[in-house]
Amino acid sequence: MNNKEVKEAKKAEFWHERKKNINLLATMVIRNVKTTYRDSVLGIVWTVLNPLLTMFVLSFVYSQLFGRDMVEIKYPVYVLSGMLIYNTVFRSGTQMGLTSIVSRRSLVLQTRIPVACYPRIPVYTALVNFVFALVALFIVMLIYKQPFEPTLLMTLILIPALTMITMGVSFVLSVVYVYFRDIKNIYNVFVTLLMYATPIFYTINALNNPLFTELLQFNPMYYYVDYFREIIMGHVPGWEAHLLIYGMGIFVYAFGYMFITHSKKTFIFHL
Numbered sequence: 001m002n003n004k005e006v007k008e009a010k011k012a013e014f015w016h017e018r019k020k021n022i023n024l025l026a027t028m029v030i031r032n033v034k035t036t037y038r039d040s041v042l043g044i045v046w047t048v049l050n051p052l053l054t055m056f057v058l059s060f061v062y063s064q065l066f067g068r069d070m071v072e073i074k075y076p077v078y079v080l081s082g083m084l085i086y087n088t089v090f091r092s093g094t095q096m097g098l099t100s101i102v103s104r105r106s107l108v109l110q111t112r113i114p115v116a117c118y119p120r121i122p123v124y125t126a127l128v129n130f131v132f133a134l135v136a137l138f139i140v141m142l143i144y145k146q147p148f149e150p151t152l153l154m155t156l157i158l159i160p161a162l163t164m165i166t167m168g169v170s171f172v173l174s175v176v177y178v179y180f181r182d183i184k185n186i187y188n189v190f191v192t193l194l195m196y197a198t199p200i201f202y203t204i205n206a207l208n209n210p211l212f213t214e215l216l217q218f219n220p221m222y223y224y225v226d227y228f229r230e231i232i233m234g235h236v237p238g239w240e241a242h243l244l245i246y247g248m249g250i251f252v253y254a255f256g257y258m259f260i261t262h263s264k265k266t267f268i269f270h271l
Helices: 003-036 043-066 075-098 102-110 117-143 150-179 183-196 210-216 220-232 239-270
Strands: none
Touching: 003 117, 043 075, 043 117, 075 117, 075 150, 075 183, 075 220, 102 117, 102 150, 117 150, 150 183, 150 220, 150 239, 220 239
């Protein structure tokens, strides 16, 4: 075989492996979704009911405190939109991603599946849940007469950036958990604190705290939540907002991917 034929053969083999891994990943995500709701009577309906019930509770408790002066967005929509970005995607994806390698120890040791595939499974599962949970958001928007703006289509622009930052964090956590199992409890506390540091059920203006407003700029999730709310209200986020969400997403994803790829040679001995 000449050099050209060798290159073509290698290229064909690469794309064959790529296609096989994608199909395997899709199968595992579907299985993960089914397993999550296998023993539940309502099944995947809980992806709609859970955020709805939580939103109604939070709205009932905090609406008089934070929702009085809202004009462009109804307070229940404000709360639910923040919950979908933070809880349904980021928190759920990273918490499940944290144990994704250890929980599939036998597959990691016995197969040639790229190790980065395992943290991807819970993240994609969280995205599937997000799509179903959007139904809950639309129901609330109808109930509270929140206009459906064309900018809602920009959710398709937000999702890749949100996926990258969630996946990057999952890559790192899944490796750290191999060595340090206590990270699970530490991270559970951290994401709870981060939730309260993200304006999900309160507004920045209502707090009227300049110091907190300054600190909020260092919370990456604030920008993703704010972007989602902006497009719900019919605003087109500026180039700065796109630069922020994609800059952070690409950086965290690239760091996480390099971290998990270069750590594989050593962490397999600790599984």
